[in-house]
Amino acid sequence: MKYLILTLLPAVLLICLTLIFAPDGNIKNDWFRFLGGFHPLITHFPIALILFIPILEIAGLFKANINTKPVIDILIKVALLASIAAPLLGWSLAWGDGFSGDMVTAHMWAGVLVPLSCGLMLLAHKSNQMFMYFITMVVSVLLVSWTGFLGGQLAHGKTHLTAHMPDSLRNVLGIEKPIVVALDDPNTFFGGRIAPVLAARCVTCHGPDKIKGKLRLDSFAFLNAGGANGAVITPGNSTTSEIHRRITLPTFHDDFMPAEGNPAMSAEEIELIALWIDQGATLDIAAEAMAGAPVIDISGLPLEVIIPDYDPVGAETDRAELASAVAEIQAKFPYILNYVSRNTGDLDFNATMMRDKFGDTEFALFKPVLSRIIRADFTATSITDASEELLLGLTKIDNLRLNETQLSDQTVAKLSSLKTLRSLNIRNVNVSAATKNKLATIEKLYTN
Numbered sequence: 033m034k035y036l037i038l039t040l041l042p043a044v045l046l047i048c049l050t051l052i053f054a055p056d057g058n059i060k061n062d063w064f065r066f067l068g069g070f071h072p073l074i075t076h077f078p079i080a081l082i083l084f085i086p087i088l089e090i091a092g093l094f095k096a097n098i099n100t101k102p103v104i105d106i107l108i109k110v111a112l113l114a115s116i117a118a119p120l121l122g123w124s125l126a127w128g129d130g131f132s133g134d135m136v137t138a139h140m141w142a143g144v145l146v147p148l149s150c151g152l153m154l155l156a157h158k159s160n161q162m163f164m165y166f167i168t169m170v171v172s173v174l175l176v177s178w179t180g181f182l183g184g185q186l187a188h189g190k191t192h193l194t195a196h197m198p199d200s201l202r203n204v205l206g207i208e209k210p211i212v213v214a215l216d217d218p219n220t221f222f223g224g225r226i227a228p229v230l231a232a233r234c235v236t237c238h239g240p241d242k243i244k245g246k247l248r249l250d251s252f253a254f255l256n257a258g259g260a261n262g263a264v265i266t267p268g269n270s271t272t273s274e275i276h277r278r279i280t281l282p283t284f285h286d287d288f289m290p291a292e293g294n295p296a297m298s299a300e301e302i303e304l305i306a307l308w309i310d311q312g313a314t315l316d317i318a319a320e321a322m323a324g325a326p327v328i329d330i331s332g333l334p335l336e337v338i339i340p341d342y343d344p345v346g347a348e349t350d351r352a353e354l355a356s357a358v359a360e361i362q363a364k365f366p367y368i369l370n371y372v373s374r375n376t377g378d379l380d381f382n383a384t385m386m387r388d389k390f391g392d393t394e395f396a397l398f399k400p401v402l403s404r405i406i407r408a409d410f411t412a413t414s415i416t417d418a419s420e421e422l423l424l425g426l427t428k429i430d431n432l433r434l435n436e437t438q439l440s441d442q443t444v445a446k447l448s449s450l451k452t453l454r455s456l457n458i459r460n461v462n463v464s465a466a467t468k469n470k471l472a473t474i475e476k477l478y479t480n
Protein backbone atom coordinates (compact mmCIF):
# COMPACT_ATOMS: atom_id res chain seq x y z
CA MET A 33 0.00 0.00 0.00
CA LYS A 34 2.78 2.37 0.96
CA TYR A 35 4.45 1.53 -2.31
CA LEU A 36 1.27 2.14 -4.22
CA ILE A 37 0.95 5.62 -2.72
CA LEU A 38 4.59 6.45 -3.31
CA THR A 39 4.43 5.51 -6.96
CA LEU A 40 1.04 6.85 -7.96
CA LEU A 41 0.48 9.85 -5.70
CA PRO A 42 2.90 12.22 -7.48
CA ALA A 43 1.31 11.35 -10.81
CA VAL A 44 -2.17 12.03 -9.48
CA LEU A 45 -1.06 15.30 -7.88
CA LEU A 46 0.48 16.36 -11.16
CA ILE A 47 -2.76 15.66 -12.99
CA CYS A 48 -4.69 17.69 -10.41
CA LEU A 49 -2.25 20.56 -10.68
CA THR A 50 -2.62 20.63 -14.45
CA LEU A 51 -6.39 20.50 -14.17
CA ILE A 52 -6.70 23.22 -11.56
CA PHE A 53 -4.01 25.55 -12.87
CA ALA A 54 -4.38 25.02 -16.60
CA PRO A 55 -2.06 27.38 -18.48
CA ASP A 56 -4.18 30.41 -19.29
CA GLY A 57 -1.96 32.42 -21.63
CA ASN A 58 -1.01 35.02 -19.03
CA ILE A 59 2.55 35.73 -17.97
CA LYS A 60 3.24 34.99 -14.28
CA ASN A 61 5.90 35.34 -11.62
CA ASP A 62 9.49 35.02 -12.82
CA TRP A 63 10.08 31.91 -10.68
CA PHE A 64 7.77 29.87 -12.89
CA ARG A 65 9.49 31.08 -16.01
CA PHE A 66 12.95 30.49 -14.54
CA LEU A 67 12.15 26.92 -13.49
CA GLY A 68 10.33 26.34 -16.75
CA GLY A 69 13.57 27.11 -18.53
CA PHE A 70 14.88 23.74 -17.34
CA HIS A 71 12.06 21.81 -18.97
CA PRO A 72 13.77 21.22 -22.32
CA LEU A 73 16.90 20.02 -20.52
CA ILE A 74 15.25 17.64 -18.03
CA THR A 75 12.87 16.29 -20.65
CA HIS A 76 15.62 14.24 -22.26
CA PHE A 77 15.90 12.04 -19.18
CA PRO A 78 12.48 10.38 -19.13
CA ILE A 79 12.66 9.92 -22.89
CA ALA A 80 16.03 8.18 -22.80
CA LEU A 81 15.38 6.23 -19.61
CA ILE A 82 11.96 4.90 -20.60
CA LEU A 83 13.14 3.92 -24.06
CA PHE A 84 16.04 2.08 -22.46
CA ILE A 85 13.76 -0.26 -20.51
CA PRO A 86 12.62 -2.39 -23.49
CA ILE A 87 16.16 -2.29 -24.89
CA LEU A 88 17.46 -3.81 -21.67
CA GLU A 89 14.65 -6.37 -21.59
CA ILE A 90 15.49 -7.49 -25.12
CA ALA A 91 19.21 -7.62 -24.33
CA GLY A 92 18.34 -9.75 -21.29
CA LEU A 93 16.59 -12.29 -23.53
CA PHE A 94 19.82 -12.94 -25.35
CA LYS A 95 22.16 -12.85 -22.41
CA ALA A 96 20.77 -15.52 -20.16
CA ASN A 97 23.67 -15.25 -17.72
CA ILE A 98 22.87 -11.67 -16.74
CA ASN A 99 20.12 -10.88 -14.27
CA THR A 100 18.62 -7.67 -15.60
CA LYS A 101 15.78 -7.48 -13.12
CA PRO A 102 17.46 -5.41 -10.36
CA VAL A 103 18.94 -3.06 -12.95
CA ILE A 104 15.58 -2.56 -14.61
CA ASP A 105 14.05 -1.95 -11.21
CA ILE A 106 16.44 0.96 -10.65
CA LEU A 107 15.94 2.15 -14.19
CA ILE A 108 12.16 2.33 -13.81
CA LYS A 109 12.47 4.19 -10.52
CA VAL A 110 14.77 6.82 -11.99
CA ALA A 111 12.58 7.02 -15.09
CA LEU A 112 9.57 7.61 -12.85
CA LEU A 113 11.32 10.43 -11.02
CA ALA A 114 12.42 12.01 -14.29
CA SER A 115 8.97 11.62 -15.77
CA ILE A 116 7.53 13.53 -12.82
CA ALA A 117 10.13 16.30 -12.94
CA ALA A 118 9.81 16.93 -16.67
CA PRO A 119 6.07 17.70 -16.85
CA LEU A 120 6.26 19.62 -13.58
CA LEU A 121 8.84 21.96 -15.11
CA GLY A 122 6.88 21.93 -18.35
CA TRP A 123 3.79 23.05 -16.53
CA SER A 124 5.83 25.77 -14.84
CA LEU A 125 6.98 26.95 -18.26
CA ALA A 126 3.51 26.91 -19.78
CA TRP A 127 1.87 28.49 -16.74
CA GLY A 128 4.56 31.12 -16.21
CA ASP A 129 5.37 32.00 -19.78
CA GLY A 130 1.83 32.48 -21.02
CA PHE A 131 1.39 29.43 -23.23
CA SER A 132 -1.94 28.28 -24.53
CA GLY A 133 -3.21 26.52 -27.64
CA ASP A 134 -4.29 23.07 -28.76
CA MET A 135 -0.81 21.71 -29.30
CA VAL A 136 0.37 22.92 -25.91
CA THR A 137 -2.61 21.22 -24.28
CA ALA A 138 -2.03 17.96 -26.16
CA HIS A 139 1.67 17.93 -25.30
CA MET A 140 0.93 18.70 -21.67
CA TRP A 141 -1.63 15.95 -21.21
CA ALA A 142 0.46 13.35 -22.95
CA GLY A 143 3.36 14.36 -20.67
CA VAL A 144 1.28 14.30 -17.51
CA LEU A 145 0.13 10.75 -18.20
CA VAL A 146 3.67 9.39 -18.54
CA PRO A 147 4.41 9.22 -14.76
CA LEU A 148 1.09 7.47 -14.21
CA SER A 149 1.89 4.71 -16.66
CA CYS A 150 5.47 4.62 -15.39
CA GLY A 151 4.22 4.20 -11.83
CA LEU A 152 1.94 1.35 -12.87
CA MET A 153 4.87 -0.23 -14.73
CA LEU A 154 6.94 -0.10 -11.56
CA LEU A 155 4.19 -1.74 -9.52
CA ALA A 156 3.71 -4.47 -12.12
CA HIS A 157 7.43 -5.10 -12.32
CA LYS A 158 7.74 -5.30 -8.54
CA SER A 159 4.89 -7.78 -8.22
CA ASN A 160 5.95 -9.85 -11.24
CA GLN A 161 2.75 -9.30 -13.14
CA MET A 162 4.40 -9.80 -16.47
CA PHE A 163 1.43 -9.09 -18.69
CA MET A 164 0.63 -5.82 -16.92
CA TYR A 165 4.31 -4.94 -16.98
CA PHE A 166 4.48 -5.49 -20.71
CA ILE A 167 1.38 -3.40 -21.41
CA THR A 168 2.46 -0.48 -19.21
CA MET A 169 5.91 -0.57 -20.76
CA VAL A 170 4.49 -0.32 -24.28
CA VAL A 171 2.12 2.46 -23.18
CA SER A 172 4.94 4.38 -21.48
CA VAL A 173 7.16 4.11 -24.53
CA LEU A 174 4.37 5.28 -26.85
CA LEU A 175 3.32 8.09 -24.53
CA VAL A 176 6.80 9.45 -23.98
CA SER A 177 7.56 9.28 -27.72
CA TRP A 178 4.36 11.06 -28.61
CA THR A 179 4.97 13.72 -25.95
CA GLY A 180 8.49 14.25 -27.22
CA PHE A 181 7.29 14.52 -30.79
CA LEU A 182 4.69 17.15 -29.86
CA GLY A 183 7.29 18.98 -27.80
CA GLY A 184 9.60 19.05 -30.81
CA GLN A 185 6.80 20.49 -32.91
CA LEU A 186 6.13 23.15 -30.28
CA ALA A 187 9.75 24.15 -29.99
CA HIS A 188 10.80 23.93 -33.61
CA GLY A 189 7.56 24.28 -35.56
CA LYS A 190 4.94 21.82 -36.64
CA THR A 191 6.79 20.76 -39.73
CA HIS A 192 10.29 20.56 -38.29
CA LEU A 193 10.75 16.95 -39.31
CA THR A 194 9.51 17.32 -42.85
CA ALA A 195 10.26 20.96 -43.70
CA HIS A 196 13.49 20.19 -45.51
CA MET A 197 12.58 16.78 -46.82
CA PRO A 198 13.85 16.48 -50.41
CA ASP A 199 11.01 16.51 -52.96
CA SER A 200 11.97 13.07 -54.25
CA LEU A 201 11.42 11.48 -50.85
CA ARG A 202 8.37 13.66 -50.29
CA ASN A 203 6.77 12.26 -53.44
CA VAL A 204 7.50 8.67 -52.47
CA LEU A 205 6.01 9.13 -48.99
CA GLY A 206 3.15 11.27 -50.20
CA ILE A 207 3.96 14.07 -47.76
CA GLU A 208 2.81 17.47 -48.88
CA LYS A 209 4.84 20.62 -48.66
CA PRO A 210 4.40 22.31 -45.30
CA ILE A 211 1.67 24.87 -45.08
CA VAL A 212 1.99 27.42 -42.37
CA VAL A 213 -0.87 29.83 -42.81
CA ALA A 214 -3.81 30.50 -45.05
CA LEU A 215 -3.65 34.16 -45.90
CA ASP A 216 -6.55 36.53 -46.03
CA ASP A 217 -7.39 37.69 -49.53
CA PRO A 218 -4.06 38.73 -51.11
CA ASN A 219 -5.85 41.51 -53.00
CA THR A 220 -6.21 43.45 -49.80
CA PHE A 221 -3.37 45.42 -48.31
CA PHE A 222 -3.59 43.32 -45.18
CA GLY A 223 -3.79 39.95 -46.89
CA GLY A 224 -1.21 40.65 -49.57
CA ARG A 225 1.32 42.76 -47.73
CA ILE A 226 0.91 42.67 -43.95
CA ALA A 227 -0.19 39.08 -43.30
CA PRO A 228 2.84 37.47 -44.99
CA VAL A 229 5.16 39.52 -42.81
CA LEU A 230 3.30 38.60 -39.62
CA ALA A 231 3.22 34.99 -40.79
CA ALA A 232 6.96 34.94 -41.28
CA ARG A 233 7.88 36.78 -38.11
CA CYS A 234 5.20 36.19 -35.54
CA VAL A 235 2.94 33.19 -36.07
CA THR A 236 5.37 30.66 -34.65
CA CYS A 237 4.37 32.11 -31.27
CA HIS A 238 1.07 33.74 -32.19
CA GLY A 239 -0.47 31.13 -34.45
CA PRO A 240 -2.87 28.21 -34.33
CA ASP A 241 -0.40 25.82 -32.70
CA LYS A 242 1.18 27.97 -30.06
CA ILE A 243 -0.55 31.06 -28.73
CA LYS A 244 1.48 33.42 -26.57
CA GLY A 245 -0.01 36.37 -24.76
CA LYS A 246 -3.42 35.08 -25.96
CA LEU A 247 -2.69 36.78 -29.25
CA ARG A 248 -2.98 35.19 -32.68
CA LEU A 249 -1.62 36.99 -35.68
CA ASP A 250 -2.52 34.56 -38.43
CA SER A 251 -5.56 36.39 -39.71
CA PHE A 252 -7.12 39.81 -39.75
CA ALA A 253 -9.89 38.68 -37.42
CA PHE A 254 -7.43 37.38 -34.81
CA LEU A 255 -5.26 40.48 -35.00
CA ASN A 256 -8.36 42.57 -34.49
CA ALA A 257 -9.42 40.48 -31.53
CA GLY A 258 -6.25 41.48 -29.67
CA GLY A 259 -4.42 39.63 -26.90
CA ALA A 260 -4.30 39.13 -23.15
CA ASN A 261 -4.24 42.87 -22.62
CA GLY A 262 -6.88 43.76 -25.16
CA ALA A 263 -6.56 45.45 -28.52
CA VAL A 264 -3.10 45.57 -30.07
CA ILE A 265 -3.98 48.07 -32.79
CA THR A 266 -5.55 51.52 -32.58
CA PRO A 267 -6.92 52.06 -36.07
CA GLY A 268 -5.67 55.35 -37.48
CA ASN A 269 -2.86 55.76 -34.99
CA SER A 270 0.21 53.58 -35.22
CA THR A 271 2.08 55.37 -32.44
CA THR A 272 -0.48 54.39 -29.81
CA SER A 273 -0.82 50.84 -31.13
CA GLU A 274 0.58 48.16 -28.85
CA ILE A 275 1.84 46.09 -31.74
CA HIS A 276 3.82 49.04 -33.10
CA ARG A 277 5.24 49.84 -29.68
CA ARG A 278 6.43 46.27 -29.28
CA ILE A 279 8.19 46.00 -32.61
CA THR A 280 9.94 49.37 -32.25
CA LEU A 281 11.33 48.84 -28.72
CA PRO A 282 15.03 48.29 -28.22
CA THR A 283 15.71 44.59 -28.71
CA PHE A 284 16.80 44.11 -25.09
CA HIS A 285 13.49 45.39 -23.72
CA ASP A 286 11.29 42.78 -22.01
CA ASP A 287 8.32 43.65 -24.20
CA PHE A 288 10.23 43.59 -27.46
CA MET A 289 8.71 41.53 -30.28
CA PRO A 290 9.47 39.15 -31.87
CA ALA A 291 10.55 37.78 -28.49
CA GLU A 292 13.30 35.43 -27.40
CA GLY A 293 16.23 36.72 -29.37
CA ASN A 294 14.52 36.67 -32.74
CA PRO A 295 15.81 39.32 -35.13
CA ALA A 296 13.93 42.62 -35.12
CA MET A 297 11.60 43.46 -37.96
CA SER A 298 13.21 45.48 -40.73
CA ALA A 299 12.57 49.21 -41.03
CA GLU A 300 10.46 48.51 -44.13
CA GLU A 301 8.34 45.94 -42.37
CA ILE A 302 7.73 48.31 -39.48
CA GLU A 303 6.89 51.14 -41.84
CA LEU A 304 4.47 48.93 -43.75
CA ILE A 305 2.60 48.02 -40.58
CA ALA A 306 2.58 51.64 -39.40
CA LEU A 307 1.18 52.83 -42.73
CA TRP A 308 -1.57 50.28 -42.66
CA ILE A 309 -2.56 51.17 -39.10
CA ASP A 310 -2.50 54.89 -39.89
CA GLN A 311 -4.81 54.28 -42.82
CA GLY A 312 -7.42 52.75 -40.54
CA ALA A 313 -6.18 49.15 -40.24
CA THR A 314 -9.13 47.63 -42.06
CA LEU A 315 -9.31 44.61 -44.31
CA ASP A 316 -10.85 46.72 -47.03
CA ILE A 317 -7.81 48.69 -48.10
CA ALA A 318 -6.77 47.41 -51.52
CA ALA A 319 -3.34 45.83 -51.93
CA GLU A 320 -2.06 48.61 -54.15
CA ALA A 321 -3.79 51.43 -52.29
CA MET A 322 -0.71 53.01 -50.75
CA ALA A 323 1.57 54.20 -53.46
CA GLY A 324 4.65 54.82 -51.33
CA ALA A 325 4.41 51.69 -49.20
CA PRO A 326 7.64 49.70 -49.01
CA VAL A 327 7.62 46.49 -51.00
CA ILE A 328 8.76 43.45 -49.11
CA ASP A 329 9.97 40.47 -51.02
CA ILE A 330 7.81 37.76 -49.54
CA SER A 331 9.66 35.03 -51.36
CA GLY A 332 12.65 35.64 -49.10
CA LEU A 333 10.68 35.15 -45.90
CA PRO A 334 10.76 31.77 -44.20
CA LEU A 335 7.21 30.68 -44.77
CA GLU A 336 4.92 28.94 -47.14
CA VAL A 337 1.45 30.23 -47.67
CA ILE A 338 -1.68 29.09 -49.38
CA ILE A 339 -2.98 31.60 -51.85
CA PRO A 340 -6.61 30.93 -52.79
CA ASP A 341 -6.98 29.50 -56.28
CA TYR A 342 -7.36 32.12 -58.95
CA ASP A 343 -9.91 31.62 -61.68
CA PRO A 344 -9.49 34.55 -64.08
CA VAL A 345 -12.17 33.45 -66.53
CA GLY A 346 -14.77 32.87 -63.83
CA ALA A 347 -13.94 36.21 -62.24
CA GLU A 348 -14.28 38.04 -65.54
CA THR A 349 -17.67 36.48 -66.25
CA ASP A 350 -18.83 37.28 -62.76
CA ARG A 351 -17.76 40.89 -63.12
CA ALA A 352 -18.87 41.43 -66.71
CA GLU A 353 -22.30 42.89 -66.08
CA LEU A 354 -21.21 45.68 -63.77
CA ALA A 355 -17.58 46.09 -64.78
CA SER A 356 -18.02 49.44 -66.50
CA ALA A 357 -20.22 50.86 -63.74
CA VAL A 358 -17.66 49.77 -61.13
CA ALA A 359 -14.79 51.27 -63.11
CA GLU A 360 -16.66 54.54 -63.47
CA ILE A 361 -17.31 54.81 -59.75
CA GLN A 362 -13.75 53.80 -58.92
CA ALA A 363 -12.45 56.63 -61.10
CA LYS A 364 -14.62 59.12 -59.24
CA PHE A 365 -14.00 57.72 -55.75
CA PRO A 366 -10.61 56.07 -55.57
CA TYR A 367 -10.29 53.40 -52.82
CA ILE A 368 -13.93 53.35 -51.77
CA LEU A 369 -15.15 50.53 -53.96
CA ASN A 370 -13.11 47.36 -54.41
CA TYR A 371 -13.71 43.81 -55.44
CA VAL A 372 -13.79 41.56 -52.41
CA SER A 373 -11.31 39.18 -54.03
CA ARG A 374 -9.83 38.60 -57.43
CA ASN A 375 -12.12 35.62 -57.91
CA THR A 376 -15.43 37.41 -57.75
CA GLY A 377 -17.53 40.36 -58.81
CA ASP A 378 -18.69 40.94 -55.25
CA LEU A 379 -17.83 44.35 -53.92
CA ASP A 380 -16.48 45.92 -50.80
CA PHE A 381 -17.45 49.48 -49.96
CA ASN A 382 -15.68 51.73 -47.47
CA ALA A 383 -16.35 55.44 -47.26
CA THR A 384 -14.94 56.01 -43.80
CA MET A 385 -11.88 57.90 -44.98
CA MET A 386 -14.11 60.58 -46.54
CA ARG A 387 -15.90 61.09 -43.24
CA ASP A 388 -18.59 63.79 -43.47
CA LYS A 389 -17.65 64.58 -47.06
CA PHE A 390 -19.48 61.40 -47.97
CA GLY A 391 -23.23 61.91 -47.78
CA ASP A 392 -26.50 61.00 -49.46
CA THR A 393 -25.60 62.68 -52.77
CA GLU A 394 -22.35 60.74 -53.03
CA PHE A 395 -23.96 57.46 -52.02
CA ALA A 396 -26.62 57.91 -54.71
CA LEU A 397 -23.91 57.53 -57.34
CA PHE A 398 -23.33 53.94 -56.17
CA LYS A 399 -26.88 52.90 -57.05
CA PRO A 400 -25.93 50.74 -60.09
CA VAL A 401 -23.68 48.48 -58.01
CA LEU A 402 -25.61 48.19 -54.74
CA SER A 403 -26.76 44.65 -55.39
CA ARG A 404 -23.18 43.35 -55.48
CA ILE A 405 -21.85 44.99 -52.32
CA ILE A 406 -21.31 42.46 -49.56
CA ARG A 407 -19.41 44.61 -47.06
CA ALA A 408 -20.06 48.30 -46.48
CA ASP A 409 -18.60 50.71 -43.99
CA PHE A 410 -20.26 54.11 -43.52
CA THR A 411 -18.67 54.88 -40.15
CA ALA A 412 -18.57 58.66 -39.45
CA THR A 413 -19.98 59.58 -42.86
CA SER A 414 -22.85 62.05 -43.14
CA ILE A 415 -25.48 59.79 -44.69
CA THR A 416 -29.01 60.34 -43.40
CA ASP A 417 -32.45 58.83 -43.71
CA ALA A 418 -32.56 60.18 -47.25
CA SER A 419 -30.40 57.14 -48.13
CA GLU A 420 -32.90 54.69 -46.72
CA GLU A 421 -33.96 53.29 -50.06
CA LEU A 422 -30.36 52.91 -51.19
CA LEU A 423 -29.44 51.08 -48.01
CA LEU A 424 -32.34 48.71 -48.52
CA GLY A 425 -30.99 48.10 -52.02
CA LEU A 426 -27.96 46.33 -50.52
CA THR A 427 -29.57 43.00 -51.20
CA LYS A 428 -26.40 40.93 -50.91
CA ILE A 429 -24.92 42.72 -47.90
CA ASP A 430 -23.23 40.55 -45.28
CA ASN A 431 -21.45 43.07 -43.07
CA LEU A 432 -22.72 46.63 -42.60
CA ARG A 433 -21.19 49.33 -40.46
CA LEU A 434 -23.17 52.46 -39.73
CA ASN A 435 -21.38 53.67 -36.61
CA GLU A 436 -21.53 57.38 -35.78
CA THR A 437 -24.05 58.22 -38.49
CA GLN A 438 -27.18 60.36 -38.22
CA LEU A 439 -29.54 57.60 -39.34
CA SER A 440 -32.78 57.51 -37.41
CA ASP A 441 -34.26 54.71 -35.45
CA GLN A 442 -36.87 54.19 -38.14
CA THR A 443 -34.40 53.59 -40.96
CA VAL A 444 -32.23 51.33 -38.86
CA ALA A 445 -35.25 49.22 -37.89
CA LYS A 446 -35.98 48.55 -41.56
CA LEU A 447 -32.57 46.95 -42.01
CA SER A 448 -34.04 43.81 -40.53
CA SER A 449 -35.48 43.18 -44.00
CA LEU A 450 -31.97 42.65 -45.44
CA LYS A 451 -31.99 38.87 -45.53
CA THR A 452 -28.28 38.32 -46.05
CA LEU A 453 -27.10 40.67 -43.32
CA ARG A 454 -25.10 38.81 -40.68
CA SER A 455 -23.17 41.60 -38.99
CA LEU A 456 -24.37 45.11 -38.20
CA ASN A 457 -22.44 47.82 -36.36
CA ILE A 458 -24.51 50.74 -35.09
CA ARG A 459 -22.35 52.15 -32.33
CA ASN A 460 -23.19 55.75 -31.44
CA VAL A 461 -26.39 55.67 -33.45
CA ASN A 462 -29.53 56.57 -31.64
CA VAL A 463 -31.68 53.46 -31.69
CA SER A 464 -34.46 52.38 -29.38
CA ALA A 465 -34.71 49.15 -27.48
CA ALA A 466 -37.59 48.14 -29.75
CA THR A 467 -35.35 48.48 -32.80
CA LYS A 468 -32.57 46.49 -31.18
CA ASN A 469 -35.14 43.83 -30.51
CA LYS A 470 -36.22 43.81 -34.10
CA LEU A 471 -32.60 43.43 -35.22
CA ALA A 472 -31.90 40.63 -32.78
CA THR A 473 -32.10 38.03 -35.55
CA ILE A 474 -28.85 39.38 -36.98
CA GLU A 475 -26.00 37.10 -35.99
CA LYS A 476 -23.66 39.85 -34.82
CA LEU A 477 -25.12 43.11 -33.66
CA TYR A 478 -22.83 45.76 -32.25
CA THR A 479 -24.57 48.59 -30.45
CA ASN A 480 -23.62 50.59 -27.41
Ligand code: HEC
Pocket residue numbers: 059129130230233234235236237238244245246247258259260261262263264274275278279286287289290291292294297
Ligand atom coordinates in the same frame (compact mmCIF):
# COMPACT_ATOMS: atom_id res chain seq x y z
C1 HEC B 1 9.42 33.51 -29.70
C2 HEC B 1 8.03 33.74 -29.47
C3 HEC B 1 7.41 35.04 -29.96
C4 HEC B 1 7.49 35.59 -31.21
C5 HEC B 1 8.23 35.09 -32.43
C6 HEC B 1 6.63 36.76 -31.17
N1 HEC B 1 6.07 36.91 -29.94
FE1 HEC B 1 4.76 38.35 -29.37
N2 HEC B 1 4.61 37.51 -27.54
C7 HEC B 1 5.36 36.44 -27.08
C8 HEC B 1 5.07 36.21 -25.68
C9 HEC B 1 5.71 35.15 -24.81
C10 HEC B 1 4.12 37.18 -25.30
C11 HEC B 1 3.48 37.37 -23.94
C12 HEC B 1 4.40 38.11 -23.05
C13 HEC B 1 4.37 39.57 -23.29
O1 HEC B 1 3.28 40.15 -23.25
O2 HEC B 1 5.46 40.15 -23.50
C14 HEC B 1 3.86 37.99 -26.48
C15 HEC B 1 2.99 39.05 -26.50
C16 HEC B 1 2.79 39.88 -27.59
C17 HEC B 1 1.92 41.03 -27.61
C18 HEC B 1 1.08 41.52 -26.45
C19 HEC B 1 -0.24 40.79 -26.42
C20 HEC B 1 -1.07 41.19 -25.23
O3 HEC B 1 -2.23 41.57 -25.42
O4 HEC B 1 -0.56 41.10 -24.11
C21 HEC B 1 2.03 41.60 -28.85
C22 HEC B 1 1.30 42.83 -29.35
C23 HEC B 1 2.95 40.79 -29.60
N3 HEC B 1 3.39 39.75 -28.82
C24 HEC B 1 3.30 41.05 -30.92
C25 HEC B 1 4.18 40.26 -31.65
C26 HEC B 1 4.55 40.54 -33.01
C27 HEC B 1 4.01 41.68 -33.85
C28 HEC B 1 5.41 39.58 -33.38
C29 HEC B 1 6.10 39.46 -34.72
C30 HEC B 1 6.90 40.58 -35.11
C31 HEC B 1 5.61 38.69 -32.24
N4 HEC B 1 4.83 39.14 -31.20
C32 HEC B 1 6.44 37.58 -32.26
C33 HEC B 1 6.21 35.67 -27.83
C34 HEC B 1 6.53 35.89 -29.15
